[in-house]
Every structure is written in structure tokens, then in C-alpha cells.
Amino acid sequence: MTWLCEYIFYSHILLITILVIILTIRGALSAVHTQDFHPKDWYIPVLASTAFAGIVGFAWQAFTRFSPSKTIRIAFWLSPLLTCAVGILLICIGTPVSSVASAIAFVSAIIQSIYACCVNPRLENATNIVTVSIVDKPPKVTDILLSIIIGTLCSAFLVxxxxxxxATGTRIDSLFIFLIIASLTWTxxxxxxxxxxxxxxxxxxxxxxxxxxxxxxxxxSAVEKSMGGICFASIFVPVVGVITGLARTVSMVSGDVNEFMFSSANYCSGITSWLVAYGNRWGFVHEGVFNRGIARSSNDTRQLFRRREIQNTINSDLTSxxxxxxxxxxxxxSALIGGIWAFVIxxxxxxxxxxxxxxxxYLLSRVAMAWIQASVSAYYVAYSEYPQNQRLDPSHPAYMTFGRQRPQV
Incomplete structure (x- = not known):
């Protein structure tokens, strides 16, 4: 399965590159002949905002490196405010599509705000685990910068x-846009x-x-030995994450309302537990160290956490x-800069x-923050395998015990 995913990925890169080149040339020719599309008015805001996103992503990880406590708190409160601002911009644009998108933005901002209030007591623990995970020999700035530049160039090319x-706006072009967005997401x-x-x-x-x-x-080593598993996990793990989130929402809403909802919640919980066991971000640690395949690595780490009785801690971790x-x-x-710019011109x-x-x-920031999340994952797995290791923070076992007893919010 993994070798097939790797083959599909590299084949799709070739095909999507050809598609993007053809669409770009066709759009340029269409703009010359019809004058209905103004390339400068579309491309400049989009490409400038994409470049700005790379800078913001680099800034996020830099702030996290030097001041984890402040950065974590800022992220939990700034995100809903900025999402709300995007919703206001979309209302001002005034199209049917922007009105629907603005409603989604406002609902998202409200959910983020409620979530930030609920997890506020856990922010100190989140700060502690992030701090102890990244303090020792973080990746070089040049390595991080290179990954962000590659991601930015990839994004700029696809957009x-x-x-x-x-530029042409036919029905088939809507399909092309969907395919490019799907390719961008996977890449x-x-x-x-x-x-x-x-x-x-x-x-x-x-x-x-x-x-x-x-x-x-x-x-x-990851590119040469684990690319197939990474290609598969890049589809499977996000899907598992979405399903897990939906299952938790159903579980929270159902409570003891009625037997049907309670049974549905239990069924969803069972399905997600099975999925998580064979596809989770903790499995990337063993995938990198032992090259065991993402399914086996995910299951091994899940079993490891279960033996150490720290599943509540893992499920309550705020790093993701x-x-x-x-x-x-x-x-x-990025949306505010690009959207306001386009709105004006x-x-x-x-x-x-x-x-x-x-x-x-969003995607570029996740690339920039990947090393933060990886460091925390590695710390949890290392602690689980070697809990008495003096290399680990001596205060952390108390936090692990705290995680066993505290229910998830």
C-alpha cells in the first residue's frame, strides 16, 4: 500500500505540474484576447499574501522557540479574533459565496473562543511540555527556513x-481548481x-x-526509506483527526439525552479508537527511528501509552x-492582506x-510549526519508553500523573 501511495504521489506531481503550466498559459492568452481577466489584480495580492504567509509561519516558530508561554497564549486568543475579522471582510465583499463563508468564519471564531476558555487551565502544562521538548538543540534556522521556502514556492506555483x-471560469475550470487545491493540501x-x-x-x-x-x-533517511508511509499518512492521519473531532463532538452533545444518541456516541468512539490505533501523529516517531511503517508505528506507540497509563495525558495534549x-x-x-488588497483594486x-x-x-504555518509538534511527540514517546531516563525533565512525571487523573476537556 505504501509503495503505491508513493508512486501515486510522484505521478500526480508530474501531472499537476503539466496542468498548472497549461492553465497558466491558457489564462494569460485569454486575458490578452478577452480583457475579462486582469492578471495583475489577481496574481499580485495572492502571491504577495503567500509570501507573507511564509514570513508569518517563520515568525510563529521563532516566537515559540524564544517565548513558548507568551506565544501559546497569544495563539489561543489571537486566532478567534483574526477569524472574526476575516468574517467581517467577507460580509463587506457582499457576494453570496462570501456571505456563506463569513457565517462559517463567525461560527469558527465562536467555537475557538469557547475552546480557549475551556482549556485555559491547561495552558501552563502545555507551555511546560513545549518548553522542555524544544529547548535542547532545536533544528538549525537554515533548515527551518529552507522547508518554509520550499513550501512557499510550491504554494505560489500551484496558485x-x-x-x-x-481567467476562463468554465465548469471544467472549477474541477481543475478543486484538483489543484487537493494537490496543494496533500503536497x-x-x-x-x-x-x-x-x-x-x-x-x-x-x-x-x-x-x-x-x-x-x-x-x-525519511525521504529515502519512509516516503511511502508518509504519503499514506498524509491522507489517512488528517482524516482520522477529523473523524476523531466529530466523534468527540457527538460524545459531548449526546451525554445521556437518549439511548440512540448514547449508542451512536459509543459506536463512533469505537470506530475512532480503531482508526487512531493505526494512524496517528505519534507514529511518526517510530516511523523515523525504526522505519516500521506508519500503521505499525502508530499501533506500537498507542500500546506503549496504554501500558504507561498516560492516555489521558496524550489525549489532553494541547500541542496539536x-x-x-x-x-x-x-x-x-494572509486572507486579510490579500482580501483587502483585492477588494480595493x-x-x-x-x-x-x-x-x-x-x-x-494555514498550510505554510503548519509546515513551519511541524518541528515543534515533532519535538513534543518525540518527548512523549521517549518518556514512555524510558520513564526513568535522567535525560528527561525530572518534574515531568508529576505532570504525567496529573494527566492520568484529569479528565479530558
Whole structure:
């Protein structure tokens, strides 16, 4: 299965590159002959916002590196505010599509705000685990910068194809735009997860064995030995994450309302438990260190957490939420810049530009924050395998015990 995913990924890269080039050329020719599409008014806001997203992503990880406590708190409160601002912009644009998108933005902002209030007591623990995970020999700035630049160039190239499809605006072009967005999502997920595999390899060896592994050596190993598993996981793990979130929502809403809802919640919980066992981000650690395959690695780490009785701690960890919210905040910043710019110079482009730039901003921020999440994953797995290791923070076992007893919010 993994070799097939790798083959499909590389084949799709070739095909999507050809498609983007054709769409871009066709869009340019259409703009010359019909004058209905103004390339400068579309491309400049989109490409400038994409470049800005790369800068914001780099800034997020830099702030986290130097001040985890402040950065985590800022992310949890800034993200809903910026999402609300995007909703206001979409209302001002005034198209039917932007009105629907604005409603989604406002609902999302409310959910984020409620979530931030609920998890506020756990932010100190989140700060502690992030701090202790990243303090020891983080990746070089040049390595992080290189990954962000690659992601930015990838995003910029693919959105040029979206611009070409927008120029003609036929029904088939809507399909092309969907395919390009799907390709962008998968490609950026693979870049992010390759970084996670490489960094978790490096950090696990530091935590567990006091052995230093060069990041580029680990990255090369991930590309050569684990790319198939990474390609598969880049589809499977996000889907599992969405299903898990929906299952938790059903569980929270159902309570003891009625027997049907209670049974549905239990059924969803059973399905998600099985899915998580064979596809979770913790599996990237063993994938990088032992190259066991993502399914086996995920199951091994899940069983390891269960034996150590720290599943509540793992399920309550806020690192993934923190990285998600930094992505939302970065996407919102990019959307505000691109959307306002397009709104001023060519209002009819504002809706599309706002949504595309939000998407690219979110994905680029997740790439930039991948090493943070990988470091935390490596720390948890290293602690679970070697709980008496003096290399680990001596205060952390108390936190682990706290996690066993505290119910998840």
C-alpha cells in the first residue's frame, strides 16, 4: 500500500505540474484576447499574501522557540479574533459565496473562543511540555527556513494554476481548481510530515540515547526509506483527526439525552479508537527511528501509552491545538492582506483571493510549526519508553500523573 501511495504521489506531481503550466498559459492568452481577466489584480495580492504567509509561519516558530508561554497564549486568543475579522471582510465583499463563508468564519471564531476558555487551565502544562521538548538543540534556522521556502514556492506555483483557471471560469475550470487545491493540501501535508518524521527521529535520539543525529541526515533517511508511509499518512492521519473531532463532538452533545444518541456516541468512539490505533501523529516517531511503517508505528506507540497509563495525558495534549490555531491565525492574516488588497483594486476577485490566501497561509504555518509538534511527540514517546531516563525533565512525571487523573476537556 505504501509503495503505491508513493508512486501515486510522484505521478500526480508530474501531472499537476503539466496542468498548472497549461492553465497558466491558457489564462494569460485569454486575458490578452478577452480583457475579462486582469492578471495583475489577481496574481499580485495572492502571491504577495503567500509570501507573507511564509514570513508569518517563520515568525510563529521563532516566537515559540524564544517565548513558548507568551506565544501559546497569544495563539489561543489571537486566532478567534483574526477569524472574526476575516468574517467581517467577507460580509463587506457582499457576494453570496462570501456571505456563506463569513457565517462559517463567525461560527469558527465562536467555537475557538469557547475552546480557549475551556482549556485555559491547561495552558501552563502545555507551555511546560513545549518548553522542555524544544529547548535542547532545536533544528538549525537554515533548515527551518529552507522547508518554509520550499513550501512557499510550491504554494505560489500551484496558485498560479488557480489564477489561470479563474481567467476562463468554465465548469471544467472549477474541477481543475478543486484538483489543484487537493494537490496543494496533500503536497504540503507530505512536506510537513516529512519534517515531523525527521525531527522526531533527531529529538528521540537526543532524549532517549543522548545521541545527536544531523537533521539533514534524518531528513534524507525519511525521504529515502519512509516516503511511502508518509504519503499514506498524509491522507489517512488528517482524516482520522477529523473523524476523531466529530466523534468527540457527538460524545459531548449526546451525554445521556437518549439511548440512540448514547449508542451512536459509543459506536463512533469505537470506530475512532480503531482508526487512531493505526494512524496517528505519534507514529511518526517510530516511523523515523525504526522505519516500521506508519500503521505499525502508530499501533506500537498507542500500546506503549496504554501500558504507561498516560492516555489521558496524550489525549489532553494541547500541542496539536496550538499548532492548528497558529495556522488559522496565519491564514487569517494572509486572507486579510490579500482580501483587502483585492477588494480595493478589483472587488470581484476579493472572495476567491481571500479564501485561497487563507488556505495557503494555514498550510505554510503548519509546515513551519511541524518541528515543534515533532519535538513534543518525540518527548512523549521517549518518556514512555524510558520513564526513568535522567535525560528527561525530572518534574515531568508529576505532570504525567496529573494527566492520568484529569479528565479530558
Amino acid at each position: 498560479t494554476g488557480i489564477g489561470g483557471a479563474t 504540503m501535508q507530505i512536506i510537513e510530515n516529512t519534517i515531523q518524521v525527521a525531527v522526531s527521529h533527531v529529538k528521540f535520539m537526543q532524549f532517549a540515547h543522548t545521541h545527536d543525529v544531523a537533521f539533514m541526515a534524518a531528513f534524507k 491545538s496550538f499548532c492548528f490555531l497558529t495556522g488559522v491565525a496565519a491564514g487569517a492574516m 478589483h472587488r470581484s476577485y476579493a472572495t476567491g483571493v481571500t479564501m485561497y490566501t487563507f488556505f495557503t497561509g
